Amino acid sequence: MSVEVITQVISALMLGVGGVFAMIGGIGLVRFPDVFTRLHAGSIADTLAPLLIIGGLILLVGFDLLTFKLLAILFFLLFTTPAASHATARAAIAAGLKPLGDDTRAQGDSSSNT
């Protein structure tokens, strides 16, 4: 079990799990009832799947200029995707879209996420 094989196995695992999380995010994007929950599912998958997949690719490369480029991609993705999701959510609220649980709470019920 040389170091080479171990890194190959670990990167294969990370790539696989990253792919699975990407699909879970995609399914969440489709099945959730409301804009904000879809945003939640989409943006969570958008940060975790790249983390695992690009992490797996970095393990494949070892230490190289390519690794720095992959880290740059990861860095940009991990900063811009949450910002874009936040902007989308604020824009949706500013446009008057209410999250799903809001109308029930309006009639005096306790909030669903207490």
Add this chain to the structure above:
Amino acid sequence: MEAVLLGTILAVFTTMALALWRALAGPSVYDTIVGVNAFGTKTVLLVALISFFTGHHDLIDVALVYALINFIAVIAVLKLVRQRDLATSGASRER
């Protein structure tokens, strides 16, 4: 290793199909934006994976540039939807 890369590429393809479906079917315009944003992020991953699958490692720059452009596009579309045009500054007309 090729099989794992191919499996991940197929997984990213299905995610892109789901995101595209959400973008097309989304009732409100913000669903479309969420779908397009997810589609763009997955394209970045796809380009990175394909560059590793085929061995042409200089394709990574495409993924790098696309990650940035995707973010700018989402913000521009949000502003377009909010202000009806990209020229006016947000603070001037507070509806």
